Each structure stands twice: as C-alpha cells, then as structure tokens.
Amino acid sequence: MNAPNQSGWKPGTPVQDHNAMSGPDTVTGNRALMLEEPLLFEIGQTDTTGVDLPEPAGGPNRLGGMDRSEAIGLPGLSEPETVRHYTRLSRQNYGIDLGFFPLGSCTMKHNPRLNEKVARMPGFADVHPLQPVDTVRGALEVVNELANWLIDLTGMHGVAMSPKAGAHGELCGILCIRAALEARGDARKVVLVPESAHGTNPATAAFAGYEVEDIPATSEGRVDLEALKARLGPDVAAVMITNPNTCGLFERDMKAISDAVHAAGGFVYCDGANFNAIVGKVRPGDLGVDAMHINLHKTFSTPHGGGGPGSGPVVLSEALAPFGPLPYVVRTDDGSVQLVEEENAAEFRHTEAFGRMTAFHGQMGMFTRALTYILSHGADGLKQVAEDAVLNANYLLRSLDDLLDAPFGPSGPCMHEALFSDEGFAQDISTLDLAKGLIDEGYHPMTMYFPLVVHGAMLIEPTETESKAALDQFVSALRSVAERARAGDESLKTAPHYAPRRRLDETLAARKPVLAYQEPVAPSGQPTMSEQGGR
Numbered sequence: 420m421n422a423p424n425q426s427g428w429k430p431g432t433p434v435q436d437h438n439a440m441s442g443p444d445t446v447t448g449n450r451a452l453m454l455e456e457p458l459l460f461e462i463g464q465t466d467t468t469g470v471d472l473p474e475p476a477g478g479p480n481r482l483g484g485m486d487r488s489e490a491i492g493l494p495g496l497s498e499p500e501t502v503r504h505y506t507r508l509s510r511q512n513y514g515i516d517l518g519f520f521p522l523g524s525c526t527m528k529h530n531p532r533l534n535e536k537v538a539r540m541p542g543f544a545d546v547h548p549l550q551p552v553d554t555v556r557g558a559l560e561v562v563n564e565l566a567n568w569l570i571d572l573t574g575m576h577g578v579a580m581s582p583k584a585g586a587h588g589e590l591c592g593i594l595c596i597r598a599a600l601e602a603r604g605d606a607r608k609v610v611l612v613p614e615s616a617h618g619t620n621p622a623t624a625a626f627a628g629y630e631v632e633d634i635p636a637t638s639e640g641r642v643d644l645e646a647l648k649a650r651l652g653p654d655v656a657a658v659m660i661t662n663p664n665t666c667g668l669f670e671r672d673m674k675a676i677s678d679a680v681h682a683a684g685g686f687v688y689c690d691g692a693n694f695n696a697i698v699g700k701v702r703p704g705d706l707g708v709d710a711m712h713i714n715l716h717k718t719f720s721t722p723h724g725g726g727g728p729g730s731g732p733v734v735l736s737e738a739l740a741p742f743g744p745l746p747y748v749v750r751t752d753d754g755s756v757q758l759v760e761e762e763n764a765a766e767f768r769h770t771e772a773f774g775r776m777t778a779f780h781g782q783m784g785m786f787t788r789a790l791t792y793i794l795s796h797g798a799d800g801l802k803q804v805a806e807d808a809v810l811n812a813n814y815l816l817r818s819l820d821d822l823l824d825a826p827f828g829p830s831g832p833c834m835h836e837a838l839f840s841d842e843g844f845a846q847d848i849s850t851l852d853l854a855k856g857l858i859d860e861g862y863h864p865m866t867m868y869f870p871l872v873v874h875g876a877m878l879i880e881p882t883e884t885e886s887k888a889a890l891d892q893f894v895s896a897l898r899s900v901a902e903r904a905r906a907g908d909e910s911l912k913t914a915p916h917y918a919p920r921r922r923l924d925e926t927l928a929a930r931k932p933v934l935a936y937q938e939p940v941a942p943s944g945q946p947t948m949s950e951q952g953g954r
C-alpha cells in the first residue's frame with residue numbers, strides 16, 4: 420500500500436515517483452510485495468491432502484451410522500501453502516496496527532499490548548465458565564473490581580456485566596426498564612429516540628415490543644428539549660439519548676431532559692457508546708440517567724469487531740438495579756466475592772431480576788483487558804484520555820472546516836468526533852468517491868452517511884493516542900482529496916486506483932453475499948468467479 424509515512428515527510432508535500440502500482444502488467448498479477456491471492460478452493464485440490472497419515476485399519480465402527488457418505492470436498496494444501504494463503508490475505512487488510520483509522524462512532528482504535536499480555540495469563544485465559552466457583556476466585560475478583568470502576572466512573576448504583584456488545588447492553592437496559600414498569604403495573608408503549616440516533620437504538624426498542632417515535636433535533640444538532648417535553652406523557656416508557664451524541668456534540672440539556680422524563684413517569688436510557696469523550700469528567704448518574712451501556716471496545720481499549728468479541732456492561736440507577744439480570748458478582752461481608760444466580764438470588768434480596776442475557780457471566784477476556792487498561796491509567800489518566808480525545812477531534816475539525824462543510828462547527832467545539840457534510844462538492848462527486856480517494860492515500864475511510872441528519876455525512880474520529888504529526892499527515896491527505904472533490908476531479912469516480920481491488924459492488928455484496936464456494940460452471944469465454952470479483 421501507499422502508506423505515506425516516510426521520515427522527513429512534510430505536510431502538503433506530494434510524494435514523487437512513488438507510484439509502484441502503475442507500471443506494466445505482471446505475469447503473476449502481483450505488484451512487487453503486494454501479492455495476488457486466489458481463494459483456497461482455487462489453489463488447493465480436493466483430492467490432495469496436507470497430511471500423510473495412513474488410513475485407519477479395521478476396528479469397530481463407533482459412528483452409529485453417521486459415516487460420511489461422500490467426499491468432504493475441502494481443498495488440500497501443504498502447511499506452507501496454508502500459512503502463505505492467510506498471511507497474504509492479511510496483508511490486503513487494513514488495521515489499526517498499520518495506520519490511522521478515522522472511523523467515527525467507533526471511539527478509540529487503540530489496543531495496548533499490555534492488555535493482551537495480561538489477558539493471556541493462564542489463570543485468566545484458561546478458566547472455564549463451568550468451573551466450581553472456588554477455583555475461579557481471582558477471575559471473579561477481576562469482574563467485581565471492573566464492575567466497581569464502572570459504577571464509580573458513571574456515578575450509578577449497579578451494573579450488569581454480562582451483555583456482550585453495545586446493542587446487547589441496550590436490550591438489557593430496555594428490558595430492565597420494561598421490568599420496572601411491569602412491576603408497577605404500568606403498560607407504557609412508546610420509546611422516544613432522537614433522529615441522530617444509532618440504528619441500534621430504535622431496533623432495540625422495537626425488539627423489546629415498543630413503538631418508536633422520533634424526537635426532532637435543533638439546528639445546533641442537539642435534542643429539541645421543548646419538542647421532547649411536549650411529547651412526554653403517560654404512554655412514554657423511556658427516551659434513549661446518546662451523550663455525547665452521534666453528531667459529536669454534548670447534550671447540554673441532559674439533566675433537564677432527565678428531570679422532565681422522570682416527572683412524566685418514564686425512564687432515561689443513555690447510549691454510552693461515546694463515553695470515551697467524557698470519562699472522568701462527567702458522571703451520567705449525576706445527569707439523571709437510569710441505564711447506560713458502556714462498550715468496553717469503545718471506551719476501555721478492548722479490540723473491536725473482528726479483533727475480538729465486544730462487551731457491553733450496563734450501569735443501572737437505584738430504581739433499575741433490582742431488575743438487573745442474573746448472574747452477577749457481589750462482595751459479601753466476609754470479604755469474598757460471590758456469584759449471585761437463580762439458586763441464591765433470594766439470599767441476596769435480588770428477586771426481581773428480569774432473567775438472563777447470557778448463559779454465563781460475560782466476556783472474561785474483555786473484562787481482563789478493560790481492567791488492565793483502567794488500572795494502567797488510573798482515574799487521573801482516564802480523565803486525560805477524554806481530554807486528549809476531544810482535543811484531537813477539535814484539531815481535525817478546525818484544520819478542515821475551511822474546506823469541508825461542518826454543519827455544527829459554527830456553534831462551538833465538538834467532543835471526540837467531527838462531523839462534515841458533502842456541501843461544496845462538485846455536482847457529480849459523492850462522499851463515497853471522496854472515501855475511495857482516501858484509500859489511494861493509504862487511509863481507511865471515515866464513517867460515511869451516518870448520522871442521517873447530515874447530507875453525505877462524514878464522521879471523523881481520531882483516537883487520543885494519535886500524535887500531532889499523524890493528524891497533520893491525515894489532514895494533508897484529506898485536504899488534497901477534498902480539493903479534488905470540490906473541483907470535480909473525474910479520477911475520484913474510479914478510485915481507488917492503487918488498492919488490490921478497485922471499486923466493488925458493495926450493495927450486491929451485502930444483499931446477495933456468496934457465502935459458500937460454488938464450482939465455476941462458466942462456459943468458455945465467460946469470466947470466472949475470481950475475475951468477476953476483481954478488477
């Protein structure tokens with residue numbers, strides 16, 4: 420890839436004679452160290468094998484009639500072929516260990532190596548959820564200590580540790596709210612969600628059986644308090660508000676919103692995906708929040724997506740804590756950490772739990788990483804993290820807002836992410852074209868077309884760990900692509916030009932994914948499957 424990180428690089432200086440991808444065609448399709456890689460099925464033969472064990476001889480058949488009736492059809496490869504296949508594929512992937520990741524609504528893109536070291540300690544890595552409690556005291560101590568940090572940092576009353584992602588945490592929080600309402604015989608049916616909300620919010624409310632209604636935003640990109648107050652009433656179960664919100668702005672009226680919702684008998688769900696921007700500075704409990712999920716992969720440095728499972732503990736107010744799911748951990752009077760489950764819930768006076776979110780206790784490997792991160796920073800360090808995240812985002816906002824339209828820029832600083840629109844681009848150039856141009860510059864694109872309240876949205880979120888030099892280099896690349904977008908540079912419409920694959924039909928891929936290998940039956944002259952997917 421064209422990763423522009425040479426020493427001596429100066430902002431704004433285009434790198435000359437560096438375009439190794441634009442030479443003559445090669446026999447192999449490789450471009451120097453960027454190697455082509457077909458599918459496993461296209462390299463391996465189903466009648467070859469990577470092992471040479473003898474066929475098992477005779478003996479009684481213990482398969483009970485479940486013997487395979489036909490060949491399994493997997494391609495056979497030698498060990499080096501297999502290793503090379505996956506290593507080559509990995510080189511076509513972009514990740515946080517390669518370069519800057521401006522994705523918004525993702526928060527931190529930083530996985531400290533210390534986390535990995537601690538999570539791999541056998542005492543944590545090798546525990547099994549069905550082990551007797553007496554043999555996993557240390558692991559329970561970790562869960563309990565992390566739970567206490569989360570409660571302290573948010574100023575809340577309790578926490579459900581078991582949800583396994585932000586969206587799962589939302590469901591947990593809304594189910595707590597539903598249980599609390601049912602316990603008082605109140606059959607409220609509506610959940611209010613702002614227009615700028617992440618899609619998971621309305622999906623969660625609908626999944627839990629509520630009708631979803633939009634709350635309008637002000638021209639400043641925040642919840643319209645008066646419109647919200649006007650809609651509150653005896654049918655409103657809850658509002659779900661993201662703070663800081665997905666326009667990258669702090670909802671300044673949060674306390675007034677909570678007071679109004681509580682006065683109308685409803686509950687306040689806060690989507691805490693953006694907690695990274697305020698951790699150590701603001702305690703959502705002080706703002707009247709009843710339930711909030713914390714994405715450990717967004718605020719406490721555990722890996723995102725394919726890098727590892729998510730984890731979405733939900734902090735709960737005093738009013739909701741009694742309804743939190745089982746199991747959970749508590750420290751008892753004798754100093755030990757106990758596991759509260761169905762069998763002993765009465766003993767701990769926790770009889771109103773709405774049920775369970777998961778079979779076991781949550782993502783142990785993520786708890787270990789998050790606690791390692793928290794302890795390595797301490798409370799003061801976490802506050803510094805929030806300040807640096809906000810500083811970095813504002814540096815990007817002000818380095819770009821003369822060239823890219825920042826709809827909410829004029830109303831003041833942003834939080835941890837900066838939002839731009841496609842206003843000012845030449846007529847036929849879109850946000851997608853700009854994003855593809857950024858790939859040619861060696862950057863993963865920012866979040867696009869979200870939030871929906873801004874046309875052609877580009878949501879850019881650096882990470883607090885990025886240096887000023889890294890931000891400057893990104894600004895320089897993005898400014899250059901933005902200038903081309905404004906000038907109507909046609910070459911943007913066919914970008915990326917230097918990636919291993921050019922423009923793919925992403926909609927077709929999402930709508931009709933080909934998930935199982937099909938033997939190509941193309942008549943001669945037709946492209947094979949690998950050619951169709953390629954350039």
Ligand SMILES: *Cc1c(COP(=O)(O)O)cnc(C)c1O
Pocket residue numbers: 524525584585586587617619620661665690692693714729730731
């Ligand atoms: C990421 C995100 C979610 C969903 O979290 P997952 O852990 O991906 O399930 C919800 N709301 C907002 C604002 C987010 O950014």
